Amino acid sequence: MYSTQRKDFVSLNLGDRGYNNAKHRRQSCWRKWKQFSRLQRSLILSLFSILFIGGIFSYPSLSEQWTDLSDESVRDVGDDLQRRDFQPIPPGQILKPEVLHKEPPEPQKPMAFVLPKPQALKKPPSKRGPPGLHKQGNVSDWQAKDRQEGAVRGEEQEEEIQTVISWRGAMIEAVQDAEPQEAEGGAGVEEAVPLQIVPVNPVDRMEAVREAFRHAWKGYKAFAWGHDELKPVSKTYREWFGLGLTLIDALDTMWILGLKEEFEEARRWVETELSFTKNVDVNLFESTIRILGGLLSTYHLTGDALFLDKAKDIGSRLMPAFKTPSKIPFSDVNIGKGTAHSPRWTTDSTVAEVTSIQLEFRELSRLTQDMRYQNAVDEVTKLVHRLDGKRDGLVPMFINTNSGKFTHRGVFTLGARADSYYEYLLKQWLQGGKTDTTLLEDYLQAVDGVKKNLLKQTASKHTFVGELSHGRLNPKMDHLVCFLPGTLALGAHNGLPADHMDLAAQLMETCYEMYAQMETGLSPEIAHFNLYSRNGRDIDVKPADRHNLLRPETVESLFYLYRLTHDKKYRDWGWQILESFNKYARVPSGGYTSIGNVRDADNPVPKDKMESFFLGETLKYLFLLFSDDPELISLDKYVFNTEAHPLPIWTSAS
Ligand code: DMJ
Secondary structure (H helix, E strand, O other), X not given: OHHHHHHHHHHOOOOOHHHOOHXXXXXXXXXXXXXXXXXXXXXXXXXXXXXXXXXXXXXXXXXXXXXXOOOHHHHOOOOOOOOOOOOOOOXXXXXXXXXXXXXXXXXXXXOOOOOOOHHHXXXXXXXXXXXXXXXXXXXXXXXXXXXXXXXXXXXXXOOOOOEEEEOOEEEEOOOOOOOOOOOOXXXXXXXXXXXXXXXXXXXXXXXXXHHHHHHHHHHHHHHOOOOOEEEOOOOXXXXXXXXXXXXXXXXXXXXXXXXXXXXXXXXXXXXXXXXXXXXXXXXXXXHHHHHXXXXXXXXXXXXXXXXXXXXXXXXXXXXXXXXXXXXXXXXXXXXXXXXXXXXXXXXXXEHHHHOOOHHHHHHHHHHHOOOHHHHHHHHHHHHHXXXXXXXXXXXXOEEEOOOXXXXXOOEEOOOXXXXXXHHHHHHHHHHOOOOOHHHHHHHHHHHXXXXXXXXXXXXXXXXXXXXXXXXXXXXXXXXXXXXXXHHHHHHHHOOOOHHHHHHHHHHXXXXXXXXXXXXXXXXXXXXXXXXXXXXXXXXXXXXXXXXXXXXXXXHXXXXXXXXXXXXXXXXXXXXXXXXXXXXXXXXXXXXXXXXXXXXXXXXXXXXXXXXXXXXXXXXXXXXXXXXXXXXOOOXXXXXXXXXXXXXXXXXXXX
């Protein structure tokens, strides 16, 4: 018996060549199985069942580990916006158009044009790979990919326009009718210009931002002029609305940075090429904050009526969005046809989107004395104010355009799909001269709601804003939430409780840590925080969240915190972030690219996209952070929309 057993055991040993007959092996296994007691067999079967079921349930998390990047557009809620003595003109009082044109806003002087300081940029002695995007060893991979993508693009050029529907509505892929162009200097290995800027004084830092802007603009001008977004790696462009989104978003940045020549050229394009008569679906929120907001602020800074005319044109073309049973606007509008609709798969709109268009439409009404714009957005604010389904002032993420009620209730975040609701409560109150107490009450209640429901600390005492899902706190925070320190500081500056400033400082530190703890010095799209000590690590990043889209929120808050406290560490943090963008996101031929992996300094995976907000927001806030002039877009005279476009605060004299 012993010898048989032993033989059977040996028969299961794959190393034993004498027992390689399959049938024989099956019989041996079966015999072995029969030798087990009933209890033993039950135990083994149960164990296998548990392993099998466990395997099925863990599949999504496994797949998450294996999937590289998720579709960024799904994440961007976005996805996946001096001083003049204006005051609101009472509704009903008609201001004749000629009055408007006779008295344009007094232009804000652009920054004095300062020539680059050559000593700030050190050119390398020899030809090297693109700085930072990859280590030198990876350069050829990157260039090979570049060439490969170029070949693929060649095929695509023969295709018709392909409409791709995103969650935000229709997006049009680029009509690749233009040959991808080579950067100046021709094809082949590009001469990289690694930046080693180590300026210490603010003037040099401001100049470094100007240099970064010029570099981004160089790429946009060469490969994407008049189109929505630059694809800097493949040296082409992507259309979203087909309205020159980057150019419009960047107008006021150029004015503020004092880039006169670039501004004039862009102005000419707006005058001669920009047309809103296109048969194209645009997203109401995105076109309001980027296009309407960008045109209005440029009008205020320059006093040039061209921008107001264009703002009126796009503003009136967006109005069909508000023709819904509930008055909660549709997400998408066809600006050529004058029709509007929800995304194909839902009649919901996003709460942040319908509540973050108010600053722009209200300003348009004030300027044109046409109250239709303000009435439409005020109606939304009033409806949302009255709605059930909030929790201590916090709002869900979706709202239905038929019923006007919140949907997908029970989930609360300060990140994607809700973020700018909170920002616009405070900013509308400020824009209107602090008169609307309902807005203020909703804002104060929401901040208390954040403190009560969403605030947590990591083991090493970093405060963050988590997400509440049906009573359970998820310790994750979108980079988008990093607008909050700036908003809280702005509120405190305007007389709101001092502890808002304390919270702002704490959150600011966490947002900075989201950059500092990463190998590239750039923040991931989403951070997961450790509540309990784990090898001293505070922040984890899931594979699907490792990308960085050149977002502005952290540098935006750094700007507010510096302006309002003068603590120099905020400038140093902003400087480190700019250095990291230069090291890991700068494309030698022009432009900056989103990257796919902030945790890999050797291969950050360039994603070949420069979002318009990099020029509209990120570089503008960095420049203002380094400026010593508190009157350069004074926070007491202007309120920035959520795309960093400054709009005037209404005063009683205007
Ligand atoms: C921008 O379009 C705006 O700042 C918006 O509020 C959020 N998303 C992007 C930037 O991240």
